[in-house]
Amino acid sequence: MSDAIHADAAPKAVGSYPHARRVGNTLYLSGIGPRSPADNxxxxxxxxxxxxxxxxxxxxxxxxxxxxxxxxxxxxxxxWDDLVDVTVYLTDMTRDFKAYNAIWAEHFPDAASAPCRTTLGITALPTPIAIELKCVAQLKD
Structure with a gap:
């Protein structure tokens, strides 16, 4: 069984899907972009x-x-500490990776306790955003 999660403090999804889904103690987040929750x-x-x-x-x-x-x-x-895996999508890897990586390091200063990460350069996202994150978290009992 799984539970869909909708976060009022996050921007609305751009499609028909939940912000996240919990299956047992694993939490799967849908792709999250940088849109403002207040006005999109x-x-x-x-x-x-x-x-x-x-x-x-x-x-x-x-x-x-x-x-x-x-x-x-x-x-x-x-x-934050429950994150175990993050996939990052950048629309311009050459231009943006260094700045993104510096901000990542602010949020995860200790590489030993940071989640696993894969960063992919892609040509476009569904809205005019330059970054999207896909995350998996392991919840504590």
Whole structure:
């Protein structure tokens, strides 16, 4: 049996799926992006008058995505230390990895206790975001 989790403090999902699903003591988070829970805007994005993305701020988006992951963990009864595996999707690995990696190190300063991590460079995400995280946590009994 599994339990779907919806976090009021996280942005709404962009599709028909829960923020997370708990199966036993394992928590699977859906892909979490940096959109603002308050108004669905994307921190650091600037647009041309015609609506095309002009530029983005990976640092602002990285801080926002970490805050959104934390909100889903909190709503699930989990905490930061429960994360065991994180998959990171970056739309521009060459440009953004160094800044992202520095912010990761702020959240996980001890590599020995940090979750496992895989970082992938991809061409696009479903909305004009530059980063998304897919996480798995192991809840304590």
């Amino acid at each position: 805007t994307i921190p650091g994005n600037e647009y041309f008058a015609d609506g095309r993305l002009r530029k983005y701020d990976i640092e602002a988006q990285t801080h926002a995505v970490f805050a959104n992951v934390r909100a889903v963990l909190d709503a699930s009864g989990a905490c």
